[in-house]
Amino acid sequence: xxxxxxxxxxxxxxxLRNYTIFETDSNYYDEFKNGQICRKVADKCYLPANRLILxxxxxxxxxxxxxxxxxxxLLEQLEKYAPNALYTFKELADTGCVEFLAETYHHSLxxxxxxxxxxxxxxxxxxxxxxxxxxxxxxxxxxxxxxxxQIAELIESTGQFDAILAExxxxxxxxxxxxxxxxxxxxxxxxLLLKNYKLSDDIAFRFSNxxxxxxxxxxxxxxxxxxxxxxxxYNVNLFMDYETFGExxxxxxxxxxxxxxxxxxxxxxxxxxxxxxSEVIRSYPACEALDIPYxxxxxxxxxxxxxxxxxxxxxxALAEIYRLEQTVKQTADSKIIEDWRKLQTxxxxxxxxxxxxxxxxxxxxxxxxxxxxxxxxxFMNVLDNLSSRCKNILNTxxxxxxxxxxxxxxxxxxxxxxV
Amino acid sequence: xxxxxxxxxFPPFISGGLGTACYGLTKAMSRQGTEIxxxxxxxxxxACDYMKILSAEGFLDSPEFKNIxxxxxxxxxxxxxxxxxxxxxxxxxxxxxxxxxxxSNGRHYGSDVLQQVEKYTRNTLDIASTEKFNIIHAHDWxxxxxxxxxxxxSGKPAVLHVHSTEFDRSGEHVFQAIYDIERxxxxxxxxxxxVSNYTKNIIVNRYDVPPEKIDVVYNGVENDTxxxxxxxxxxxxxxxxxxxxxxxxxxxFVAAAKRVLEKMSNVKFVMAxxxxxxxxxxEYAAYLGIGQKLFFTRFLRGQNVRRVYxxxxxxxxxxxxxxxxxxxxxxxxxxxxVILSKQSGIAEAVYNALKxxxxxxxxxxxKIFAALKHRPLxxxxxxxxxDEAGKFRWxxxxxxxxxxxxxxxxxx
Numbered sequence: 014x015x016x017x018x019x020x021x022x023x024x025x026x027x028x029l030r031n032y033t034i035f036e037t038d039s040n041y042y043d044e045f046k047n048g049q050i051c052r053k054v055a056d057k058c059y060l061p062a063n064r065l066i067l068x069x070x071x072x073x074x075x076x077x078x079x080x081x082x083x084x085x086x087l088l089e090q091l092e093k094y095a096p097n098a099l100y101t102f103k104e105l106a107d108t109g110c111v112e113f114l115a116e117t118y119h120h121s122l123x124x125x126x127x128x129x130x131x132x133x134x135x136x137x138x139x140x141x142x143x144x145x146x147x148x149x150x151x152x153x154x155x156x157x158x159x160x161x162x163q164i165a166e167l168i169e170s171t172g173q174f175d176a177i178l179a180e181x182x183x184x185x186x187x188x189x190x191x192x193x194x195x196x197x198x199x200x201x202x203x204x205l206l207l208k209n210y211k212l213s214d215d216i217a218f219r220f221s222n223x224x225x226x227x228x229x230x231x232x233x234x235x236x237x238x239x240x241x242x243x244x245x246x247y248n249v250n251l252f253m254d255y256e257t258f259g260e261x262x263x264x265x266x267x268x269x270x271x272x273x274x275x276x277x278x279x280x281x282x283x284x285x286x287x288x289x290x291s292e293v294i295r296s297y298p299a300c301e302a303l304d305i306p307y308x309x310x311x312x313x314x315x316x317x318x319x320x321x322x323x324x325x326x327x328x329x330a331l332a333e334i335y336r337l338e339q340t341v342k343q344t345a346d347s348k349i350i351e352d353w354r355k356l357q358t359x360x361x362x363x364x365x366x367x368x369x370x371x372x373x374x375x376x377x378x379x380x381x382x383x384x385x386x387x388x389x390x391x392f393m394n395v396l397d398n399l400s401s402r403c404k405n406i407l408n409t410x411x412x413x414x415x416x417x418x419x420x421x422x423x424x425x426x427x428x429x430x431x432v
Numbered sequence: 433x434x435x436x437x438x439x440x441x442f443p444p445f446i447s448g449g450l451g452t453a454c455y456g457l458t459k460a461m462s463r464q465g466t467e468i469x470x471x472x473x474x475x476x477x478x479a480c481d482y483m484k485i486l487s488a489e490g491f492l493d494s495p496e497f498k499n500i501x502x503x504x505x506x507x508x509x510x511x512x513x514x515x516x517x518x519x520x521x522x523x524x525x526x527x528x529x530x531x532x533x534x535x536s537n538g539r540h541y542g543s544d545v546l547q548q549v550e551k552y553t554r555n556t557l558d559i560a561s562t563e564k565f566n567i568i569h570a571h572d573w574x575x576x577x578x579x580x581x582x583x584x585x586s587g588k589p590a591v592l593h594v595h596s597t598e599f600d601r602s603g604e605h606v607f608q609a610i611y612d613i614e615r616x617x618x619x620x621x622x623x624x625x626x627v628s629n630y631t632k633n634i635i636v637n638r639y640d641v642p643p644e645k646i647d648v649v650y651n652g653v654e655n656d657t658x659x660x661x662x663x664x665x666x667x668x669x670x671x672x673x674x675x676x677x678x679x680x681x682x683x684x685f686v687a688a689a690k691r692v693l694e695k696m697s698n699v700k701f702v703m704a705x706x707x708x709x710x711x712x713x714x715e716y717a718a719y720l721g722i723g724q725k726l727f728f729t730r731f732l733r734g735q736n737v738r739r740v741y742x743x744x745x746x747x748x749x750x751x752x753x754x755x756x757x758x759x760x761x762x763x764x765x766x767x768x769x770v771i772l773s774k775q776s777g778i779a780e781a782v783y784n785a786l787k788x789x790x791x792x793x794x795x796x797x798x799k800i801f802a803a804l805k806h807r808p809l810x811x812x813x814x815x816x817x818x819d820e821a822g823k824f825r826w827x828x829x830x831x832x833x834x835x836x837x838x839x840x841x842x843x844x
Contacts, residue, residue, distance in 0.1 A: 033798035034695055325808035367816070386786055389809060390802040 015192075015242045016288040016296065017279055018206070019079040020154070020178065021255035023059070024120050025051055025087050026360035028381045032394045039402060041352060041395045043381065048094045050379055055095035058259035063101035065258075065269055069276050070110045077276045078110045078287045081255070082154050085118030085134075085141045086358060099145070106146035112289035113142050115150035115174065121357035122321055124155055124164050125308070126335040132171065134354065139173070152290045154178040156359050158208065158252070158311040159318070162304065165197030165205065174203065176294045178252065181207035182309045182316040189303075192246025196299040204294040205303060208252040208311060212238060217253035221266035229267070232274035240282050247297045248288065252311070313368065321362040326389040331362060333396060337403070344406045352399055356392070364388035433837060434467045436565040436582065438556060438575035442472055442502075448675055449758040450595050453627075453651050454571055460652070460830035462499040469501045469563050471578075473552050503563075505555035545574075546609060553578040560586060567837050571595060573610055576617030589622035589844045591836065597634050600753040601679050615639050622840045625649050625833065627756040628777020634753075647836055650781055652826035653761040668699045668804045671744035671768070673737070673759050674751075676707035681750035681773065681790045686713055688750070690720045691797030692804075699725070699804060704740050706731040741766035745810065746803045750790050751776050760785070764821030769813035771799050781824075784816035 028050075030043040069077045083102065091099040105111045117123055117134035118141060124131045135153070142150050153174045155164060160179035168177050181191030191207035215235070219225045227234070242249055254261065262268040279285045288296065312320040322328055334356055341353045365385045382388040437458065441451035458468055556578035560568075568590040570579035576592055583590035598611045618624050618639055624646045626632040632646045670689070674680045682703065689701040703713065703726065710728065717726040732740060741747075747763035747770045754776035761778065763770050764785070772779040773790040786799045803810055 033794055034801050035691070035794055035798065325811055326806075329806070329808040367812070383787065384783065386784075386809065386813065389806070390786075390799060393802065393806060394798070 014247055014284050014286075015239050015282075016248045016286045016293060017239060018248050018250045018288050018290055018293050020114065020250070020252045020290060021079065021081050021257075022154075022253065023081055023083040023087055023255045025054065025084075025090055025379070026120065026358040027086055027090070027355045028379075029361070029391055029395055032391055032398070034394050034397070036394070036398065039348075039352065039398065041398075042355075046381060047090060051090045051094040054256060054260055055091070055098040057264070058256050059091075059095070059098040060101060061264070061269065062255065062258040062272075063098070063105060065272060066111075067101070067105060067108070069273070070105075070108045073276050073280065075108075075110050076280060076287060078112075078289050078292070080112040080114055080152070080289045081105075082114040082116050083142075084116065084120040085138050086120060086355065088141055088145060103146060106148060110289075112152065112291055113146055113148050113150055114152045114154050114178070114290070115139050115142065116154050117156055119354045119357050120156050120359055121354070122156060122159070122331065122359050122362065123335075123357060124159060124167075125318070125322075126331065127338055128167055130335075130338060130357075131167070135171070135173075151175045152178065152206075157320075159308060160305060160310070161308040162198045162306055164308075165200055165203060165305075169197070169200045169203040176204040176206055176290055178206050178208070178250075178290065179305070180309050180311040180316055181210050181250070184316070185303070185305050185309055190246050192242050192249055193300040194248065194294055194297045195301060195303040198302050198304040200302075204299050206248070206250050206290055206293060208250050210311070212249060213251045213253050216251065216268075216271075217257045217261065220257075220262050220268060220271070230271065232271055232278040235271075235275065236278035236281065236285075239279060239285065243282075243284055248293045250293075319368065320366050321359055324365070324367050324385075326385070327362050327365045330365065330389060330392055330396070333393070337396070337400060340400070340403045340407070344403050346402075346406055349399065349402055349406070356396060356399065361388070361392050365392070433465075433567070433834070434565040435461075435469070435837070436560060436563055436568045436588075437468050437470045438568070438570040438578050438582075439470060440473050440552070440572070440574050442470070449651075449756065450572060452758050453595060453756075456652050456654060456826040457829055457833070458500055460826035461833065463827070464830050464834065465499065466830075466834065467499045469503055469559075469565060471503045471505055471556050471559055471575075473505045473548070503559050505552050505559065549574050549577060549613070553581060557581055557585065566841060567591060569593060569833075569837075570617075573598070573614045573617065576613055576621075580617055580620045583620070589840050590620070591623045591625060591840060592617050592621040593625045593627075594618075594631055594635060594755070595627055596679075596755045597631065597638070599634055599638055600631075600755055601677075603678060603752060618645075621645075622844065623647065623836060625836065627651055629780055630775070630777040631755040634755075647832075649829050649832045649836070650777075650824060651756050651758050651761070652824045652829050653758065653765050653821055654826070655765055655822055666698060668745045669743050670699060670701045670746045670748060670800055670804070671704065671740060671763075672702065672748055672750070673704040673732070673740065673763070674749070676703065676705050676710045676713055678709065679752055679754070680705075680707075681752045682707075682709055682713050683716060684750040684752075684790050684793055684796065685748055686716050686720065686722075686726065687793045688748070688796040688800060689717075689726055690722050691793060692800050693722055693725055695797075695801055696804065701726045702729060702740065702744070703727070704729040704732045704737075737762075738766070741768050744768050746771065746800060748796070748800065749773055749776065749778075750788075750796065752790050754778070761821045761824055764817040767814040767818045769803050769810050770817060771796065771803065782817070782820050784813055784820045786813070 027042045028047055029041050066079060115135055115138055118137035119134055121134060123134055139150055142148060151174055153168050158178060158180045165177055168174055191209045195205040197203055197205050220230055222228055239249055258268055308318055309316050310318060341350055364380050364382050365388050367385050439454045443451050443455045461468060560582040565588060568579050568583055568588055570576055571593045572595050579590040598606045598614055618641050624641060626635055626646050626648050629648055632648050635641050635646055636643050672685045676682045717723045741763060747768045749757055749760050749772050751773045754773060757776045757778035760770050760772055771786040771788060774787050775790055779787050788796045788799055
């Protein structure tokens with residue numbers, strides 16, 4: 014038995030506009046660039062890929078199944094810039110063969126800083142998914158597959174979810190295989206699904222790499238690799254960015270043709286199937302509890318937090334934004350709270366990463382900044398403005414409070430005079 | 433390998449980056465076994481009010497220069513005007529609403545520079561006829577006519593090293609005679625060495641030199657142990673260090689200082705250097721009402737340069753056009769965070785610096801403010817910048833230049 018479990022991450026951040034310390038308004042986002050990128054990605058990836066997935070679902074009469082995690086901030090942008098793409102996601106939802114996962118609405122790192130905020134953002138996201146697709150998410154995936162024992166326990170405590178996803182990182186698994194269902198340590202009900210990073214990255218990263226031994230990769234070869242799992246695992250979890258189709262791997266690399274053929278090749282083998290995460294955990298028992306005390310993620314070769322917390326600027330920016338939580342929430346100003354949350358999107362901190370100065374180019378993808386230093390400066394300027402907005406509101410309410418008190422006192426003294 | 437090298441300034445008597453570059457480069461080349469005869473203009477007594485031309489003989493004893501012979505061409509060649517030479521014009525702009533920053537054509541050159549170049553050429557030819565060498569290597573336009581003539585007479589190839597072009601120094605108001613010398617030199621040279629791709633592009637686009645004739649060799653920096661910058665002084669210090677002349681963008685620095693002071697008060701601005709615009713900048717700062725926050729040190733050298741780096745929390749290089757920018761590397765090896773003009777060679781070569789377009793005063797002020805306000809940013813710029821700048825070694829430059837010599841001689 015080998016059940017392929019596809020999950021695609023669909024996300025774009027609200028990129029900030031160039032915001033110097035001399036700005037005073039509260040329009041933080043680069044409307045033009047965000048619209049442009051959103052429409053471009055919709056044209057090159059979301060629309061053609063959705064059409065293809067829909068076609069495959071129809072062709073295989075329900076035997077082809079996939080899952081998506083679409084962030085709240087992307088859904089907002091689709092509503093605004095590419096409603097046609099949003100519509101095709103709805104079409105996919107209506108087939109009944111597509112599962113939608115829950116995550117933080119703002120694709121944030123709140124799980125590491127504020128559990129209260131973390132849970133609020135999950136609720137916001139579930140509401141948004143219900144509103145758009147009429148489905149109730151039962152599987153949780155944290156931003157960038159950030160995971161540790163604590164996060165799993167927290168997710169179990171909500172009682173909303175059946176499973177959580179994580180990276181099948183080598184340094185966690187050791188000799189163990191990612192192709193089984195696990196259970197997070199100390200969890201009673203919650204299951205754990207791990208990404209098969211080798212097979213996932215063959216598609217997501219290596220597919221068009223001509224220096225790779227296995228290039229060119231065609232569906233029959235990939236199906237053979239999946240068949241080899243038979244006998245030593247149940248489920249092959251292929252987790253990747255949806256932009257793999259048409260953006261990270263351009264259409265000309267043959268990525269769409271690969272995907273078009275893949276279901277036929279996989280289903281050729283009678284023991285193979287496609288399953289959504291919920292179906293996987295219903296079909297297979299958890300084989301053992303997995304202890305993951307240190308935080309892992311799916312980012313870079315380190316599979317840790319260094320892409321967002323690797324340098325002093327990133328740690329400073331994150332500490333500062335979460336230090337504002339109470340102040341922001343005290344204002345009860347929905348616009349301020351929403352801006353604060355949009356600033357939490359992990360991409361802002363990813364742009365500040367200095368690791369790629371030497372090597373990788375992945376961090377540069379859709380990166381609006383010339384340098385990580387620029388992104389930090391811009392972010393801190395916006396945060397500074399947000400903070401002064403909070404102060405303004407809180408000061409005004411405080412002084413109004415004082416005023417009403419003192420007028421009351423005055424009136425009272427007048428009353429007593431009258432008496 | 434014997435090289436006849438032509439230059440016009442050498443430490444300790446320098447006006448800017450060229451002398452520093454010649455010093456670092458020849459020292460490294462000497463270490464690698466290249467024999468150099470270095471022709472300098474100076475004689476013993478020549479001096480001007482802000483710089484003195486080297487007396488070459490003094491260096492002969494130094495063991496670091498055992499492969500180098502210094503020859504003097506016996507004239508004064510100090511092409512750049514100093515403050516006292518040019519402030520004869522009245523500055524009229526004080527109190528008026530607009531501030532014109534363009535100096536008039538050629539004002540930053542000394543008055544008889546072309547005659548001096550001619551003299552230098554004649555004297556160099558005398559020296560060249562008594563020396564044995566394989567190749568001629570000339571630094572910047574003042575020595576180009578000498579290099580080309582010496583090449584014609586001796587039959588040895590000439591390599592021209594461009595540390596700055598007329599477009600860098602004068603913007604669009606080029607001094608035609610100097611442009612002609614540069615163009616003629618590069619046209620007749622066997623090879624042109626540019627200090628950056630930025631400069632290479634100018635040479636290709638403005639002088640019509642074929643790109644394959646130009647090799648880029650970055651400058652290096654002498655790797656000192658960085659100065660400790662930990663004093664708890666109340667005010668932050670932002671440093672400008674360079675000639676105060678059109679090319680270096682001092683007016684943009686002053687304007688940005690004004691903007692920064694609108695947002696924070698615990699900061700001082702220091703302009704270290706001298707030049708034809710010093711007086712204008714003093715007046716400009718007064719006009720903007722920030723005279724009490726902006727300080728002028730005039731020309732600094734040696735230990736004083738180190739001390740000013742020690743004091744600085746941030747170095748800004750707002751150049752209008754900077755072929756390389758050694759001073760920025762020096763700031764970085766002194767662990768001072770830097771803001772660089774994007775119109776510079778060094779900006780293309782380093783990551784760990786903040787970069788701005790020189791004309792974007794708000795952005796410059798924005799970045800100055802950020803660097804002063806956010807300690808994590810300063811820490812990262814200074815630590816990473818220090819590591820990065822340390823990789824610019826004169827030995828690498830010298831090695832590349834030796835390769836170029838070999839290529840040129842193989843083709844000759």
